Amino acid sequence: MNDITEGGGKADGIITCDACPVLCRIRPEKTGACDRYGNSAGVLVRMDPLVVTQRAVDDKGAVVPFLEAAERWDGSLVRPDAPVFVTGIGATTTYPDYKPAPFIVASRHDGVDMVTVVSEGVFSYCGVKVKIDTDRYIGPEPAAVRVDGEQIGHVTTAEYGSQMLALGGVRHLTGGSKKEGTVTCAALLALCNKEAVEMTIDDGATIVVQAGKPPIINGVQEARMRVGCGSATLGIFAPQWHGHVDEVIVVDDHITGVLTEHQAGRFLDMPHAGIRVRGRKSTPGRYFQVAEPGSGWGGTDVKDPLTIVERIDTKTAWPGLRLLMVSTTGEDSAFFVLDDQLKPKPAAMPDPIRLVVDRIGENCEPALCTVLFMGGAGGSLRAGVTVNPVRLTRSIKHLRTRVTVGGAPVYVWPGGGITVMVDVTRLPDRAFGYVPTPALVAPIEFTLPYQDYVELGGYTDRMKRIEEVLQMPRAKPSAWRPDNPWPFDRSAALA
Amino acid sequence: MAGGPVAALLPDGRRLHLQHGPIDLVIEAFGAPDEIAAAYRQAVARFADILPTLVAELPALRTPLAEPRWQPEGPVARRMVAACWPYRDRLVTPMAAVAGAVADEMIAALVGGRTLSRAYVNNGGDIAIYLAPGEELRLGVVGDIDNPSIDTTARLTAALPIRGIATSGWSGRSFSLGIADAVTVLADDAAAADAAATMIANATAIDHPAIARAPASTIELDSDLGDRLVTVSVGALDARSIEEALGQGAAEADRLRRAGLVTGAVLVLKRRYRVVGTVPAALDNGGER
Numbered sequence: 001m002n003d004i005t006e007g008g009g010k011a012d013g014i015i016t017c018d019a020c021p022v023l024c025r026i027r028p029e030k031t032g033a034c035d036r037y038g039n040s041a042g043v044l045v046r047m048d049p050l051v052v053t054q055r056a057v058d059d060k061g062a063v064v065p066f067l068e069a070a071e072r073w074d075g076s077l078v079r080p081d082a083p084v085f086v087t088g089i090g091a092t093t094t095y096p097d098y099k100p101a102p103f104i105v106a107s108r109h110d111g112v113d114m115v116t117v118v119s120e121g122v123f124s125y126c127g128v129k130v131k132i133d134t135d136r137y138i139g140p141e142p143a144a145v146r147v148d149g150e151q152i153g154h155v156t157t158a159e160y161g162s163q164m165l166a167l168g169g170v171r172h173l174t175g176g177s178k179k180e181g182t183v184t185c186a187a188l189l190a191l192c193n194k195e196a197v198e199m200t201i202d203d204g205a206t207i208v209v210q211a212g213k214p215p216i217i218n219g220v221q222e223a224r225m226r227v228g229c230g231s232a233t234l235g236i237f238a239p240q241w242h243g244h245v246d247e248v249i250v251v252d253d254h255i256t257g258v259l260t261e262h263q264a265g266r267f268l269d270m271p272h273a274g275i276r277v278r279g280r281k282s283t284p285g286r287y288f289q290v291a292e293p294g295s296g297w298g299g300t301d302v303k304d305p306l307t308i309v310e311r312i313d314t315k316t317a318w319p320g321l322r323l324l325m326v327s328t329t330g331e332d333s334a335f336f337v338l339d340d341q342l343k344p345k346p347a348a349m350p351d352p353i354r355l356v357v358d359r360i361g362e363n364c365e366p367a368l369c370t371v372l373f374m375g376g377a378g379g380s381l382r383a384g385v386t387v388n389p390v391r392l393t394r395s396i397k398h399l400r401t402r403v404t405v406g407g408a409p410v411y412v413w414p415g416g417g418i419t420v421m422v423d424v425t426r427l428p429d430r431a432f433g434y435v436p437t438p439a440l441v442a443p444i445e446f447t448l449p450y451q452d453y454v455e456l457g458g459y460t461d462r463m464k465r466i467e468e469v470l471q472m473p474r475a476k477p478s479a480w481r482p483d484n485p486w487p488f489d490r491s492a493a494l495a
Numbered sequence: 496m497a498g499g500p501v502a503a504l505l506p507d508g509r510r511l512h513l514q515h516g517p518i519d520l521v522i523e524a525f526g527a528p529d530e531i532a533a534a535y536r537q538a539v540a541r542f543a544d545i546l547p548t549l550v551a552e553l554p555a556l557r558t559p560l561a562e563p564r565w566q567p568e569g570p571v572a573r574r575m576v577a578a579c580w581p582y583r584d585r586l587v588t589p590m591a592a593v594a595g596a597v598a599d600e601m602i603a604a605l606v607g608g609r610t611l612s613r614a615y616v617n618n619g620g621d622i623a624i625y626l627a628p629g630e631e632l633r634l635g636v637v638g639d640i641d642n643p644s645i646d647t648t649a650r651l652t653a654a655l656p657i658r659g660i661a662t663s664g665w666s667g668r669s670f671s672l673g674i675a676d677a678v679t680v681l682a683d684d685a686a687a688a689d690a691a692a693t694m695i696a697n698a699t700a701i702d703h704p705a706i707a708r709a710p711a712s713t714i715e716l717d718s719d720l721g722d723r724l725v726t727v728s729v730g731a732l733d734a735r736s737i738e739e740a741l742g743q744g745a746a747e748a749d750r751l752r753r754a755g756l757v758t759g760a761v762l763v764l765k766r767r768y769r770v771v772g773t774v775p776a777a778l779d780n781g782g783e784r
Contacts, residue, residue, distance in 0.1 A: 014716060019516065020515060020516025020517070020546065021516065021546055021547050021550040022516045022517060022546070022550055022553070023550075024715075024716075024717060025716040025717055026716070027713070027714070027715075027716055030714060030715065032517070033516070033517040033715065034516050034517035034519075470507075
């Protein structure tokens with residue numbers, strides 16, 4: 001697990017820290033002599049350094065190489081003149097938040113005094129939504145998703161080209177058995193910290209999920225996300241096949257497309273080929289359920305594509321008919337020519353057809369797992385920002401206050417509370433932690449104009465200038481991710 | 496797990512940051528750029544060995560000093576024993592001077608053979624200073640450890656016999672028997688200042704219902720203070736109690752000054768403070784802030 005190692009000597013809950021030669025023996029919930037490592041429920045936990053990110057810009061505002069002088073020292077340098085944003089990573093928390101947040105940072109950006117309230121929130125209410133780019137069958141909806149036998153969530157409604165999981169949430173974290181909560185918390189922590197987690201789905205697959213990486217389903221790594229459903233694939237590529245082939249069947253677990261029956265084929269004046277596929281016809285040339293879901297062609301259990309052919313109409317088909325069968329990713333394809341008995345015989349795929357099959361693959365996006373952390377910051381965490389918490393909620397809803405998680409932009413759910421979602425790949429590594437509650441600890445920052453902070457009852461007396469924060473020995477510089485909007489930008493704050 | 500010493504330049508590009516376990520040093524040297532670079536290299540080279548050598552003698556360093564005088568092997572440990580020896584009748588262990596002794600050892604490594612105008616090694620508030628003749632250093636003074644900000648600045652000139660500054664208080668990293676928020680001591684070197692600050696802070700102990708204490712070992716198992724009661728919180732105090740505590744501390748500071756152990760001291764409690772002995776000009780404006 002993240003930055004956690006088992007310490008030695010468990011008597012009385014005391015552990016021995018092996019982080020440095022001093023070998024402090026640390027009582028439960030205390031820190032060692034350095035204040036960098038502590039005993040959290042018998043586990044040695046690193047009190048992480050405060051991450052200060054910096055946007056490197058030249059005079060014209062372009063991104064310039066960061067930390068170019070860093071080689072001179074083992075550590076790293078922050079250019080003193082570049083704008084700096086303090087993240088909540090390592091800020092530590094004041095849970096249950098009745099004290100002001102650990103860092104209330106004031107800085108001047110574009111002539112406006114901006115205030116960033118930086119904290120690490122303890123999220124008792126949190127979970128992750130996982131999007132897995134695959135058409136392969138991973139299990140029925142809403143099957144239990146398990147780690148080490150404990151249910152950590154379930155399969156939820158499938159979306160475009162993707163299977164979705166809903167994991168964590170308060171019921172699995174604290175509503176079930178202690179082990180269920182612990183396993184759920186560990187799985188969420190690993191997923192949020194961009195580590196791989198293996199899970200099993202009841203009556204379904206064993207999958208390995210890692211943010212920003214291809215999913216591994218039953219031991220097979222997914223490579224591509226389909227270009228579209230079978231019908232859409234025909235719509236995109238039909239004109240390019242025209243003249244080189246007499247029928248194209250795009251095998252897809254959702255909608256299998258048959259070109260000459262499909263609107264795309266009719267549009268090209270292609271004659272019916274008379275090859276009938278199994279399944280339930282939706283509209284002309286579009287068939288549901290041609291096979292069972294599985295890890296074969298196009299998310300079906302098909303290994304031999306001809307098995308989905310129900311019959312070949314002898315009155316319509318003709319000897320020499322050229323048939324292409326292909327999956328929605330182009331990963332599986334076969335070319336057949338009907339013989340004199342109208343039996344499909346495998347044949348070498350002509351180059352013009354191969355070109356378009358390859359083009360399907362080229363147009364598929366890489367299959368990835370996306371992990372969105374979802375947490376509720378609407379509770380006591382707000383009290384660390386202002387004495388009047390509902391004003392913070394309103395300020396966020398009115399887009400005056402910008403919320404970021406480890407500097408990454410978030411989606412704030414409409415409706416009550418401050419429920420945010422963030423793509424964990426946009427955070428620095430190992431930005432998340434946990435407490436034994438069990439609950440996740442996530443960085444969170446609220447950025448707003450100084451005057452607004454005063455008006456909503458902020459702790460202006462606890463404010464630190466950004467220059468002071470940078471002088472703190474535990475301030476750890478890191479490069480700003482150019483794809484994250486800069487929180488101080490007025491336009492970003494109103495986006 | 497990462498356990499080795501770490502060296503980095505701080506964001507201003509001028510100060511060197513060295514850290515190893517509980518030792519956290521911020522170092523700055525002033526002079527010609529190549530001399531500064533050479534000094535920093537010397538400091539980094541010397542630093543690697545500091546903590547391992549200390550740890551080798553740690554059990555003895557955590558034992559109260561008593562006759563006959565023990566002579567440790569390690570140079571930092573020797574500085575610790577020397578600085579604490581005057582207080583051997585008070586159940587003190589050499590650990591009372593560890594932060595200052597590390598700072599002294601490191602400033603020696605930093606300036607040795609180099610031509611610098613001035614330099615300092617700040618070990619978590621315990622500071623060793625080097626000043627070439629005629630040079631001076633501006634000091635920022637923090638009154639409230641809980642709410643750190645520069646309350647005032649003072650000029651330390653080379654003519655003053657002060658090369659060490661240390662601060663002790665119950666809310667700092669080390670434990671205190673007393674209740675002073677901060678006792679800042681100026682002395683010949685950082686180890687002497689460190690040991691004296693601990694003693695003066697301990698002297699600010701009074702009994703009051705708003706003061707909570709706990710055995711040191713219940714907070715930090717291996718604390719050299721063992722089961723002695725240390726201050727864990729100080730609530731609201733009446734003016735009379737504040738003056739009583741500050742008065743005890745000031746009397747102790749004056750004893751140490753007359754014994755030649757410190758040059759001066761500033762004691763802060765609940766935004767009131769006392770000044771004892773010689774302190775640089777800006778510090779010496781007395782009374783209530």
